[in-house]
Amino acid sequence: MQLPKQVQIKEVGPRDGLQNETLFIPSADKVSLVNRLSETGLNYIEVTSFVHPKWIPQLADAVEVLKEIKRNTDVTYAALVPNSKGLERALQAEVDEVSIFMSASEGHNKANINKSIDETFPVLKEVVDGALAAGKTVRGYISTVISCPHDGYTKPEQVVYVAEKLFDLGVSEISLGDTIGVGVPTQVDALLVEMLRHFKADRLAMHFHDTRGTALANVMASLAHGITKFDSAIGGLGGCPYAKGATGNVATEDLLYLLHRMGIETGVNLDKIQKTALYMEQIVGKKLSSKLVAIARGEEQSCEIS
Amino acid sequence: MQLPKQVQIKEVGPRDGLQNETLFIPSADKVSLVNRLSETGLNYIEVTSFVHPKWIPQLADAVEVLKEIKRNTDVTYAALVPNSKGLERALQAEVDEVSIFMSASEGHNKANINKSIDETFPVLKEVVDGALAAGKTVRGYISTVISCPHDGYTKPEQVVYVAEKLFDLGVSEISLGDTIGVGVPTQVDALLVEMLRHFKADRLAMHFHDTRGTALANVMASLAHGITKFDSAIGGLGGCPYAKGATGNVATEDLLYLLHRMGIETGVNLDKIQKTALYMEQIVGKKLSSKLVAIARGEEQSCEIS
Numbered sequence: 001m002q003l004p005k006q007v008q009i010k011e012v013g014p015r016d017g018l019q020n021e022t023l024f025i026p027s028a029d030k031v032s033l034v035n036r037l038s039e040t041g042l043n044y045i046e047v048t049s050f051v052h053p054k055w056i057p058q059l060a061d062a063v064e065v066l067k068e069i070k071r072n073t074d075v076t077y078a079a080l081v082p083n084s085k086g087l088e089r090a091l092q093a094e095v096d097e098v099s100i101f102m103s104a105s106e107g108h109n110k111a112n113i114n115k116s117i118d119e120t121f122p123v124l125k126e127v128v129d130g131a132l133a134a135g136k137t138v139r140g141y142i143s144t145v146i147s148c149p150h151d152g153y154t155k156p157e158q159v160v161y162v163a164e165k166l167f168d169l170g171v172s173e174i175s176l177g178d179t180i181g182v183g184v185p186t187q188v189d190a191l192l193v194e195m196l197r198h199f200k201a202d203r204l205a206m207h208f209h210d211t212r213g214t215a216l217a218n219v220m221a222s223l224a225h226g227i228t229k230f231d232s233a234i235g236g237l238g239g240c241p242y243a244k245g246a247t248g249n250v251a252t253e254d255l256l257y258l259l260h261r262m263g264i265e266t267g268v269n270l271d272k273i274q275k276t277a278l279y280m281e282q283i284v285g286k287k288l289s290s291k292l293v294a295i296a297r298g299e300e301q302s303c304e305i306s
Numbered sequence: 307m308q309l310p311k312q313v314q315i316k317e318v319g320p321r322d323g324l325q326n327e328t329l330f331i332p333s334a335d336k337v338s339l340v341n342r343l344s345e346t347g348l349n350y351i352e353v354t355s356f357v358h359p360k361w362i363p364q365l366a367d368a369v370e371v372l373k374e375i376k377r378n379t380d381v382t383y384a385a386l387v388p389n390s391k392g393l394e395r396a397l398q399a400e401v402d403e404v405s406i407f408m409s410a411s412e413g414h415n416k417a418n419i420n421k422s423i424d425e426t427f428p429v430l431k432e433v434v435d436g437a438l439a440a441g442k443t444v445r446g447y448i449s450t451v452i453s454c455p456h457d458g459y460t461k462p463e464q465v466v467y468v469a470e471k472l473f474d475l476g477v478s479e480i481s482l483g484d485t486i487g488v489g490v491p492t493q494v495d496a497l498l499v500e501m502l503r504h505f506k507a508d509r510l511a512m513h514f515h516d517t518r519g520t521a522l523a524n525v526m527a528s529l530a531h532g533i534t535k536f537d538s539a540i541g542g543l544g545g546c547p548y549a550k551g552a553t554g555n556v557a558t559e560d561l562l563y564l565l566h567r568m569g570i571e572t573g574v575n576l577d578k579i580q581k582t583a584l585y586m587e588q589i590v591g592k593k594l595s596s597k598l599v600a601i602a603r604g605e606e607q608s609c610e611i612s
Contacts, residue, residue, distance in 0.1 A: 184568050186567075212563050213522055213560040214522060216523040221307075261488070261490040261520075
């Protein structure tokens with residue numbers, strides 16, 4: 001089994017994890033969450049989103065949160081930015097890196113951004129140009145890279161098409177999202193075979209949702225292709241505004257367990273992440289669904305009886 | 307990615323899943339559960355255990371349940387048998403296949419069976435001899451094949467040692483259990499490399515617990531070695547008498563999703579399994595933790611917002 005020796009975790013919990021919570025979480029709690037995450041060894045945290053509060057009311061306090069967090073100089077603090085208006089606010093809040101997003105499938109792009117794929121690039125170009133001019137790096141998210149709730153299976157060629165355009169705009173890295181969490185390792189394998197014919201592994205990150213329990217198996221398929229960057233969310237929160245307490249992103253703590261146990265270094269302290277996940281349970285007011293947070297709660301113990 | 311075309315699922319939910327439930331489940335409910343499972347396309351169901359009721363009071367009705375189920379001639383109905391006394395009851399109840407069990411690690415074997423590994427073989431020999439004489443096949447479980455809560459990491463050579471002895475006794479197949487659910491794919495890989503130097507893949511099954519979310523990743527590592535038999539439990543129930551509602555065995559429905567989505571046939575109807583998992587939630591009186599049962603409950607839906 002040929003695996004990378006080191007992997008970078010990009011923590012998206014404060015944004016992707018919290019964005020779908022219906023109960024508004026006080027800004028001070030969000031700040032405290034990010035501050036705790038900043039002390040775990042993570043070197044990348046996606047803090048918030050500058051999507052209009054009409055769409056994501058939970059993150060209406062994006063500027064305030066980014067301004068109030070205690071910055072650790074080892075950590076890159078990023079935020080999602082949909083357009084020039086959002087960029088203006090993000091720069092005002094002194095974001096370190098800007099994340100732009102779109103989908104590989106027309107149906108999801110239309111539902112999410114209300115534009116066709118080709119209509120989206122000019123909007124994103126403005127954001128990338130502005131961010132680069134301000135001395136910021138830009139990360140690109142591509143959603144629905146495996147399958148789309150509207151269009152079905154996504155062809156790897158379609159992902160290559162969108163990725164090429166985004167790299168041309170000037171993004172430094174692309175995160176490939178199995179947004180609805182339907183992917184299996186054979187599909188991830190097929191996608192990466194095609195992607196790696198065009199792009200280097202170190203410019204790609206994988207973003208799995210664990211909706212059907214396949215996220216860690218998909219991580220394994222990605223590691224086998226030399227992928228060394230993975231997005232994850234503390235507690236496994238997030239993913240779907242219509243889900244009642246069900247899992248979303250692959251949980252940072254579960255991903256860390258897998259990686260560390262295989263001897264892959266991340267620089268992140270699993271124990272501190274578990275403790276932060278317990279704190280997160282308090283601020284979101286419910287149990288999180290990751291396996292390692294259940295263990296941290298003491299619900300899982302060793303088994304003596306066969 | 308080289309994968310088998312077909313996989314056999316061995317459903318252990320009625321035994322491994324239920325054995326740790328503290329609230330006694332009426333025999334009629336157990337019978338109904340097995341009868342429903344018998345109509346899903348499964349061809350192997352471990353129904354119950356003949357371990358003394360003092361140790362597993364939940365399955366004190368083993369004879370009654372085995373006698374009352376409606377047998378589907380396509381299904382093998384198995385039960386766990388610890389000793390000659392248990393075999394007597396199992397044969398009286400007309401079990402199709404007998405399962406014996408022990409551990410690869412001294413510490414767990416001692417805690418579970420109160421004997422050293424070498425002291426265990428004579429006891430099991432009596433069971434195997436008796437079962438074979440009665441025209442039954444025998445399956446052997448080896449627990450703690452990856453790690454032991456008492457002894458730590460289990461050497462693959464130790465698993466080979468125990469497996470060799472069990473095959474010598476006359477078992478037709480051995481199920482390798484990551485009893486405490488700590489294993490990762492590199493460890494499964496190392497174990498199977500060693501095992502397959504001694505035994506054929508079709509005489510081995512893998513039995514994963516999903517305690518730390520690694521079960522499906524471990525299934526992938528096993529498939530890569532040509533393993534085609536997997537134990538799983540409907541709903542992902544079971545595994546640890548000390549766990550409060552946390553997951554145990556890999557859930558049959560989650561395993562089926564992974565396999566089917568990769569084009570691997572099992573002959574089992576996922577939809578019927580999901581419905582049976584919902585029924586199981588009623589009889590155990592709590593929510594089950596598998597991903598596909600959450601989807602069956604309607605808690606997970608496609609996500610529109612990036």
